[in-house]
Amino acid sequence: MNTIKYCFIIILLSFGVISCSSNKRMEKSKDSKFSWMPTVAAPYNYPIEIKYAFVGFGTEGDEYPVMDRMVHKGLGVPRGAVSLNEFEEDEKQEVPNSINVLWLSYSEAKYYEAKIKLPKALQDRMTDLFKKELYLRPQKKRVKYENFVITLLPGGQIWLYLAAKGRRDLICDTIQAHEVKMPLKQFDKEAAHFAKNTKEYCINSMDSDVVANLQTNGIPMKLWDTYRERFNYDIRLELEDPKARLGTTRTIYNYANGEFVYEYDGNPIDMKARLSELLFEWNVGETKYEGWFYFDEHEVIEIFRKAFGENHNQRGEFIVRVSKYNNKFEIFLRVGVKEYPLKKTKIYAFLTTPRGGEEEDEPYYSNNWDINPDDIRFIGG
Incomplete structure (x- = not known):
């Protein structure tokens, strides 16, 4: 009888162990699945057209298709979308583990193809990022990364980003596609009705400002390096007016490598690319000020190169100083004891008062009245 009782207890304990192990496996599986959407991007001045793009995940060859074709909103800026039949917003999957893409680079009139298995280290990094919560202060809510962005560059370079509302991180910039040869009708049988060859099709597909950039700047392959x-x-923002206080909802940094960050999201970037744009708010009493700063590409490249030299790890400060009367701006990079002023930044400053008024729709200060901020961008951004 005691033997039977002993065996019965062992069986119960075994079921408990199996149940616990099963639960642990289920929890681990849940921890490795996330809600994300694959998208595609390309630099504004170097548009591309996709024949197909798939992002693989899991262990059974599953993949998501990206449905959009013509893309050029900017480095890391997605436009593509998946088929609604293939993707449910609340569905969770493992992190991306492969990409399969074929595209046409308009600026080069060349086709590129990549079938890439993503390294385990990159998958682990994505897992860590997908688990993170970011604080989106303007909306006073926490968000997570939700977009996997494949950015296609001239020369067949591929950069990968993870993006959230208010955040975009460059996670890989070393993937290289290979050029493939094909007739236009093989890429798109309909396109062959409108152009005799690939080159003619590409020229006809580009906007006039993109063509103008190509004629002026060509394809500066080393620029993305x-x-x-x-x-x-x-980055330090200084206010000379003792009554002024920095705002805490809209401080945005855009970087040359396509990354952007809302300040105060709880996850600062340690090693940063060069700033390309900066937006921040400050308050004086009931008056709210907002400054938009668009840095000159050539100047910011040369200033950082001169200031840091070969030692990018030495400590520096990028300082924007607002004058006592909020109508003058001083910008410089300090590395060690040396300061390097930036004098070509395009600045637009706005103010908002309790009484309001139509005049508040226009900048109260600008050093470039004739240039629309929407038209300011880095050549390869």
């Missing part, structure tokens, strides 16, 4: 350079610097 410069964009992805990182430096050890902090």
